[in-house]
Each structure stands twice: as structure tokens, then as C-alpha cells.
Amino acid sequence: MAVGIGTDRATGAASAPGSLPAAGGRSRAWRLPRSPKIIVGLVMLAVFVIIAIIGPLIAPYNPNVSFANSSVPLPPSGAHWLGTTALQQDVLSQLLSGGRSTLLVALIAGVIATALSVIIGVTAGYLGGLADDVLSMLANIFLVMPALPLLMILFGFLGHSSADNDLVVALVISITGWAWGARVLRAQTLSLRNRDYVDSARLIGESNWRIIGTEIVPNLVPVIASSFLFTVLYGVGTYTAIAFLGYVNPDHWSWGSMLFYSQEVNAETSGYWWWFVPPGLAVAFLGTSLALLNFGIDEFVNPRLRAAGLSGHPSRRTRGRTRQSFGQTAVIRADRGRP
Amino acid sequence: MTTPVLEARGLTKHFAVHDGGGTGRPRLPAVSRPVVHAVEDVSLKLPPAHVTAVVGESGSGKSTLARLLARLISPTSGQVLLNGHAAPRGRRRRLEYARTVQMVLQDPFASLNPLHDVRYHLSRPFRVHGLARPGAELDEKMADLLERVALTPADAYLRKYPHELSGGQRQRVAIARALAVRPQVLLADEPVSMLDVSIRLGVLNLLGDLRDREKLAILYITHDIASARYLADEIVVMYAGQLVESGPAEAVTDQPAHPYTRLLLSAAPDPERSTQPQLRGRGAPPSLVRPPSGCRFRARCPHAMPICAEQVPPQFPAGTGHSGACWLLDTEAGRAAPAGPAPAPPGDEPAGDLSDHGKHA
Amino acid sequence: MSQHIVTGPERSRGDALLEIHGLCVDYGQGSDAVHAVTDVDLVLHRGEVLGLAGESGSGKSTLAMAATRLLREPGVITAGEVRLHYDTGSVADLLEAGTGALRVLRWSEVSLVIQSAMNALNPVMSIRTQLTDALAAHVPDMSRRSRRDRAVELLGMVGISADRLGSHPHELSGGMRQRVMIAMALALRPQIVIMDEPTTALDVVTQREILEELIDLRDRFGFAILFITHDLSLLIEIADSIAVMYAGRLVERASAQALFRAPRHPYTLGLLHSFPALHGPRVPMTGIPGSPPDLRMLPSGCVFHPRCRFALARCADDAPPLAATGTGGRVVACWLQHPPESAPTELARPEPGLEAWAPPATADGQAATQGGSAA
């Protein structure tokens, strides 16, 4: 992923305090970001993707099968590592089977919503004028309207059966999820549109489509990636919420529906933590992996956001004695072998 | 003077005032928004093998003028003539125009896309205009291009990305890209102001060479009157969207006709100066949303007369090929104080001037 | 209004006020550290305008910010001392000072004007707040009323009327904002005002107006100015002495006129010939070949030698020391001046005697000055 950032620009003759002649900053634009956040995020996400793919296959039991007639969930044991539900189904098996639909729906929703936001955001930003006014208005309306009540009224009228279909659910989620990306992309496009290199392309006679395709969109890649991750994150949360509310077919295992069933018998007030904690943590960690990746991209776009402790390798010497504090440049006497 | 390649006749540009667009907040559609009178009735000729410098402060409209001439924006009124004909419109014609008129922008750190290498930047004009087939022919032409801007060996530069080049090198690449189509006119919008002091002259000299070797008509936009004097054959001075003086470079700097030009010269840094310069016309340019009537400089002008508020001064001759838009130069009306083509040198005007004006006022 | 503003009683021009010795500044630490400033010695005297000239990346701003300990991360000072002489005769080393000590001497002894006043003024605070809060922090017993009066007085000093007190920065023009910055810098009557490209973003007429006011204020109040800019031609007009930096090193320091009339370092000479003249015949000029170096990959020996048309064989291997030359405490770091007799003619022009100096009014004189560059 070779991406350059529009904001990354040397200041020319004006030398601001603390800004180096931009060489270092500029070459950064071409390196694969390797911040710990991105690595941790990628590893976590990879684990979830693997679970989504092979989870149902490696599940020790059929998640629908009841093992006993008791209505009291069993805590974790050798036979059921994560215990059982009130119907005596194996929690681990449900957990392993539930990742696929969550990830799939979120992914589809992310793709559709991102496509929508790129088309609408870039068009609005590049065209400007009335098209921009109308499209921005539309995006802002979708942003302001609270998504969950809208989804609930939609599913209320659609009836629960329609929520069985992953594609329909993904579609409905993407309708409520595109606006944020469109707004961000519009703003970025607007600033790119007035970049000198876009004017330069226009000056040599490039067509509008070529300019959008080769000058603008490639420079939006980090923003699009971040918007995509954000939408997938939103999709995970929303799908889980819908399933939690019981609008997804009960045969269709997902982490949200596990939480739905545990809530049905008040697992949280009965102390059956092994039932709701695993799916909840799975959703939270899946979300965390996406959020970390997003954070990494943000830091990549704007290196100033980096936490000093997590990136680069600050000298151990300084950490003990003189911590850098704002408005008081550190003095670290070091023999650097003067020429 | 030979026939101009590019000519502006009465170019005027009014911009709608922006209201928070780009903040991401919704805005109401345009309903009678106020306008900025950015460029007002400017006429200009660019002859071949000739550098015309446009000098002015920020907000004087000089960059807008360059963009109008490059047809990046279209004028509110007025005409752009290419080789004596009205400049063509439409997509095909736009390409035709781009083959004749090219532009170099101010900031070499922004005018090259950080994602594309030099090869991409230089090959595009050839491809867009169908001037070279990909392969050996294209490579040869690009090498030739780099040589024309003194970036050798070409191979070493073609593979580089903008961030691997210094400011001066970037600006040379930008110039090379503009030269690919073998244009007749090169518009250069502050091409050196973002560069380090020590390498500015190199780029200016390159522009001078292009004028001499390739007979290019060059428009050099700058706020630095000393560099205009160094490079240009003719200097045009703009103030608040209007053209206030034009003439041969040395005539304008050595015998300025307009009070604003004199002010500009007296304010410019000059190590040779022995005493503090005397600034005549302190203050700031007027609002261009509601520009003053008549001469836009009158509020600051030490010689302002009643007529300055009533009528926009036309261009009066002030020497060979030298003219100024100032009622002081109106010899027929007997208003003109400084007789002859050589008004006072900048900064120290004869006291007689003032008393003369007083009589007319 | 200026009657009760007292310039320090025993201040005499010429005493050292700020002494920088062997200052080294890096960006980053460890093996990726970039040496932004290397071993700089500089002295600012009472009432003096000391110009610091150099191109982007020369370290001029870094030097000033580091000396006042205001340089941001990842900037780190790795060596040197910065001695501030108080009126009372006591001396403080800024590099050894703690947070509290620094806070006390900031603005009351050393204040700062930076390039773009739009960014230097807080956009959401009124001019009044920004003018008075330094007073409130440093003079706790000052009443609200007298702080306001002082703010009005300060604005008056830079020609801004009192009704602007309630304004916010966005309501002022660029020139006005920079005037407010200057007024603010003088609020506590500091001995030193550091000005980092204070007029670069302004139009030339506004720039000239502000410089005039500045020099006028300096004459009235006697503070010293460290004036940082890339515009050497401007500096020659306003500075008493000038230090030229290149790639983080000081290459030459001399009085402004001596530097202008008789530069001793080829880089200074090249810079001087990078500014076209406003008068006289137009002669071709060349600037300096090549580009300023990347601080990550500095050339060996004298950092300037790859761009120097006089470079000797030894320049590629040995870095020249900063050595005294001529009179008036001028120093230069160039092998060509070892011994001075061996220097090429362009770098060996006679120094102008400050007293005997007369304006070279003739065009011939200027042509001669520029002749060197016409090669």
C-alpha cells in the first residue's frame, strides 16, 4: 500500500521552529506504516477472520444441540470449555459459529457504504456548487438522524423474517452508515481539488475523470481506508445490536444473538457470566482491532498524533531523568563526536 | 514590438464571497452574495521572446490574472486573444489552448503529485496531446525535456519521486512539464517565492534562457520588484485589481510614473540605501468587495485630487512604451506636475510637485 | 505616554546580554538524530540588532528556540551553554534553569515575535486578554485596571487605537496582528526580543512600516533584537551585526556593513549575489549552484564545499574552525582565510571603517560590487 498524504508537505522557504527540511517527512509517505497499533490491530483482525472462516468447522459441538434437559446453564468445565447455555448448548461452539455472519454482514455493509460514500463524497467535493449543496445536505441529514431507531422502524415494518437475509441486513446497515465517510471524503476532496497539482493536471489538458482517478482518489486512499474500517466497525456494532434485539433469525448464530438469548433468561442478573462475556468480548475485541487499525491510519496521516511512548524508540536514558515537557526543551548532554 | 502571442483585453473577474464552504457545515444556496472585484479591466500583451513581469502585493489580483490567462477560471468580462483570435472554448479547443499556453505554479512542493514519479509527470502532456508514442520516442523526448531545464542526467531524475527532489529541482520539473507541448506562452506564478534564496536566481535564469533560446512569451508574476527588474523586459504594476503602470523594466523601476510604484520601490529592501526610505502612502489596500470610486489608490496617495475620486484614471503615456494610470500624468488637462518622461526618483520627490497639485485641488 | 517607561538605568550599549557558547541541537536521539545546530557561538549585546541569516534548514530558528528552551520535541539540546546577563549583574545559564526559573525570566527578560501573527495569536481570545495575561502572570500585584491601561499604552506604541482591545485576531489585518505581537513582546520591557521572520508573511510596504516602528521602539527603549530572516538584503539595512548560518553552523559573523561590503565567506558572498539590485545596470547573476544540503547526509569537511566555487582540496576533508579575522570581532569559518592573504579578491575586499564609511552613490561602485558574481 503505497500511499502519500496530501497534508504532508514541506514548508519551503519558511522554516518553522522544529520543522526539519522535510526530507524525513516526505519519505515516510512511501513506507508501509509499521506502528505497533497497526501490527496489533492486524494480528487481532487476522484471528477473527480465521475464526470466521474455520470457526464453524472446528467448533467441538453443534451449536444447536442441547445436551441435557436442565434449564440451569453450566459453568465452564472440561467438556464445555466455556460452559453451556440455558438450553444446554455449548457456548464455545456458538462463539466459534457466530463470527462468520457478524464479519460477513459488517464487511458487506462496509463495502457498500464505502462505495456510496466515495461516489457521493468525491462527486460533491469535486463538482462543488449546487451538486455539492444537495449532496452535503443529504449526507448531513443521514448523519444527524439517529440510526438505531431508524433501523428499528425499518425492521418493525419489514417484519423479522426479512432480517434472516444477511444481504438485506447489510444493505439496511449501509444505508445508515455511508454519511460519515461521505462527509469526510467531501472535505478532503474539496481541499485536494484546489491543490496545485490538480490545477497542473488541468493545465496540461487532463480530463476531469482522469484527474479524479489519478490525482485525487489515490491521495484519498488513507481516508477511504479509514472510512471503510469505521463503517465495518459500525456494521459490527449495528449487526450485533440488531441480533441482540432478536431481529435476526434464531437459527442464524451470531454473537449478537447469543447475547439476545442470554438476556432472555436474565443471565446478567443470574451470574451466568460465561454465557454473555465471551460473545461480548469477541465483539469488543473485533471492534478494537478495527479501531486500532483506524487509529494507526490516523497517525499515519497525521504523525503528530503518535503517542511518544508507543512509536519510534525514545532513548531509555531520557525516560528516567529528563522527560520532555512542553515549553522546556530537554538538555541531554551527549558527546556526539563533533567534527 | 512584434504581434503578441497572447493578449488580454479588458479582463475583469469578480468572485462570489465565500461563506464557510469547505467547513463541512451546510450552507444556503447562493443568493445575491457580495462579490470581490479581484481583477478590473486589465489589458496586457505578451509578445514572443519577451518576459513581462506583473508586480503587486498580495490581493492585487496578479495571480487571478494569471489564472484567467491560463483559462483555469473564466473572466466575468473581457477577452483573451491567442495570436490575434479569440481564445477557443470547449474540451477539444481547451487542449488546443493548452498546447500554446502553459503555466507554472508557485509552490513546487504542491504542484507535483507526491504519488507519481517524474516520468509520470513528464509523460502525461505527451500522452494527452498525442505528441509521442510510448517507448523509445517518449523516453527520448522526456530526456530532451529534462535537458532543456538543466536536469541531467535525465535517467537519474525520471525515476525519482517529488519528495526525493529539492525545491529547485521540483520547480524545474514543473517547468519541464509545461514545456513538453512546446508552448508559445509560459505563465509563471511566483515561480521562485517558495524557493531558497540561493537557488532562486538559477530558476530565474532558466526562464531568461527559455525566452532567449525558445522565443517563449513569459508572464512572470511576482511581489519582488527587484527580481522583476532583473528578469523582465517589461514590468506591469497592479494595485487592488487594477493595472496602474506598465513600461520597460528599467524605466518603471528607475523612473516610476505612478505614486504606488514609487511607494513599492521605496519599501523594497535595498542594502545600498544609505538612509531610511521615506514611505509616501502608508496604509493598506482598500476592500475589494466595495472598492472605492475612481482610483483605488487615492486613499493612500500623497497627491490625491478631487478627480481621483470621480473618475478611474485611464492609461496616460509616461515615456516610450511606458504608461501609468494616474491623473498626475494627464498633461492635456494641465494637471501633470512632473513634466517630461522622468518624474522624481522614488522616495524623494521635488517639493514643487505638491504645491502644483495643491493649486488644482 | 512614554514618560513613565524607564529604560534600565545602568544599561549601556555594548555589554554582552546573551552569550551562546558551543550550542548543539539535535532532532531526535540516538542513531537517527539529525544535527540541526552544531557548535554555535553567538553573543547578543545590549541594544544591538543582531541579524541571523540563513536559508531553510540552516538552523537559525532552531538555534533561537533552543537557546530559549522553547524548541519542541523531538528537538534536544546536546551541548553548550546559554548565559543571560541580568541588569543586576547576575548571570543565569538557561540550559541549567528549571521550569520555575525559566517561567520567571521568560517575557520579562526575553520575549518572542514569530513569523505568522495569525498563528501566534490565539484565535479565540481577545487582544486584551492576550496582552494582559503576561502581565497577570509576572506582576501578580498589578490591578486589573492598570493591566488594561498598560495594554492600551502598548497598543498606542505600535499605532493601534485602544478600541481594538476587545477585538479578536481574525478582525485585524496581517500587519495589525504583527503590531499586536510586537506590542505584546514589549509588555514587560524585556532586554531581548527574539524575532523569527517577523515580517516575512507581510507585503513589502507593511513590512517596511513595521520595521521602521520596530527600530524606533528599539531606540526609545533600548532592548536588543535577535532578528532571524532569510532575507539578507533586508538584514543589512536594519541590523547592527549579522551572523550567517549554513547547515546548522555559523559560517561568518561581522558588522552589517562589513559583511555587506567585504564578505569573507564564499557562502555570504553567494547570498549577497542572490538578491538582484534595485538600481544600476542589470548584470547577469548566478546565485549559488546546487541546493542546501540534507542535514541527514552532510558532506564531509566544510559543509559548503560542494557548492563553493573557490573550494580547495582540504575543504573536502577538514572542517574549517570559526576563527577571528580582521577587526571588530568578526569571525569566519573558511580555509580561504588561512592566511587571509591567500583569499581570492572577492573575499578580500577592504573592510569599511565604520566612521569613514560613505554611501557609494555612484552606479560604478555598485557595478563593482556585483562584478564578482557576474562570472
Added chain:
Amino acid sequence: MRTIARRLAFYAATAIVAISVDFLIPRIIPGNPVNAILARMQGATLSKATIAGLDEQYGVNTKTSLWTQYIHFWGNVLHGNLGTSTSNGFVAVSTVIREALPWTLGLVGVATVISFVLGTLIGVLVAWRRGTWLDNLLPATTFFQAAPYFFIAFLAIDLFSTKLGWLPSGQGHQDLDFPALNWTYISDVLDHAVLPALTIVVASAAGWIISMRNVMVTTMDEDYVLVAAAKGLHRRRVIWYAARNAVLPSISGFSLAIGFIVSGALLTEIVFSYPGLGLLLVNAVSDNDYALLQGLFLIITLAVLAANLIADFVYVFLDPRIRQEA
């Protein structure tokens, strides 16, 4: 002021769109809502008039044009007539909502303000002390930002109610008939509100922390913050110079956040069986109480718009650049 006028126009437009969506959804979605209602009512005999009323409300078995129905719908909305709630014994929807609204407004309003203030303060602190152990807070906040509200609600109940028994796990107050407004009642209500509010604060503060931290870090690079330090101001004052500016983007991004928070809060209410709009909403869906559903969507949207308007006023008040824009 122009900014405010512009925003008002935008909210008006959004409200119109929301009301139109509310009107259109039952009409464009396949299926016959009236039949669904009748099916659910089973046995209960409904008068012909009632059925005709339902038909009109959902535009089925009617010859009136869509446009006329639309105008009629608007008339009803403007009169506060949102239909009758079929699952609550045919009480007016507006009455049902009026009973639940204060619970949600109180809970969400207070929790949002607390989470904004807390998150902003922590964000400032984390940014200012960049490079210290506080940086480790960021991955943790990322976790809370990603965890669903209702999962945090589960954890809160499991820990503080089931295990520790400190606080009640559900309802808005003890089941008392006609509670009197006295201290016992108030403290009981507060007792019941603590866990839901804590859930909302913990889940939503993470977003404010991260956004404030990021803007603050960027703002600290501004020259005016450096000048504040150069002036020798006290540290708190220097932080204020930066924070005062950095808080503005947080407020202007409020519209983005409030939708999420409200959605999350509704889910939280469901977990806690809190007697607010969330619980009504989920019951309305399961009972096919379409009128209530529509009414709830409308009220929630309008409340979110109102919250946005308040945020805009605050923004205009805090930013002199906008304030003076005539």
C-alpha cells in the same frame, strides 16, 4: 446571526425529511400493517371505525391519493396527534411517549454531559502528558469505544448488582403506586439511574477522550501555544490556551456522536428495563405497534435535532470567528 439561521434551516429540512420518512416507510414497505395489527389483536373485536382509522393511518384500502394522505399526516403531526398505540390499550401515542420521555431525557442528558466533560478533560490530560504512562490509556479507551453499550451494561449489572449487590439492576424506580415526590423517591430514582448512566458514560467517554486528545495534540503544535509558553504563563494557563481551541472541533462533531450515544442509550435502557423510550421502542416492534413506532422515531429524531441545535449555540458562543459573522 447567519450561522444560526443556516443551521436552523438545516434542522428544519432534516425534520421535514424525518417526518416524510416516517410517513413513507409503512407505505413503501411490502406487506399490510393493518392485517398484522389485526392478527396480533386476535379475538379482540374492533369496531369498523377503528379499523377504518387504522386503514387511513397506514394508507391501505384507501382511495385517497398519496399526496392527500401526506398532507393529512402533516396535519396530524402538527397537532401532536401521532395516532393511537395498539399495544397500550388504545391510548394516544403522545400520552405513552410523554410518560417515558422524561426518563430518557434525564438519563441520556445527564450521562452525555458527564461523559463529554469527563472525556474532554481526560483527553486534554492525555495529550498534555504525551509520552508518559497515560498513553497506555489509549488502547484501553479503544476497547471501550468498540464494545457495545449493552455488553458494558451486562458487565455493570453482573459486577455491581449481581456480584456486589450495590445497586439495583433494572427499572427506573421501585414499583410503587403513585410515588410522591419526596427524598425517598428521588434517592430511589437516582439509585436506579446510576448503573445505566455509568454504562453510557463509560461507553461514550472513550470517543470524546480520543477525539479531544487528537485535536489537542495537533493544537499544541500551534504557534500561539508556544507563545503562551514563551510568555512565561503558568502551565494551567498554557493548557487552557490549547484546550480552549481544541474543544471546538469536539463540539462541532457533536451531531456525529449524539446519534451513536442515543442509539447506545436506547439499548442500555432495554438491558436495564429502564422505563424510557428504548424500552417502548423494543416493545413497539415486538407488538407490531406501528403508530407508537412511528411516533417514537419522530420524537427521538426531533430530540437529537434539538440537542444538535444546543451544541451549535454553544459552538457559536465559544468561537468568536463565527460569533461575529454578521
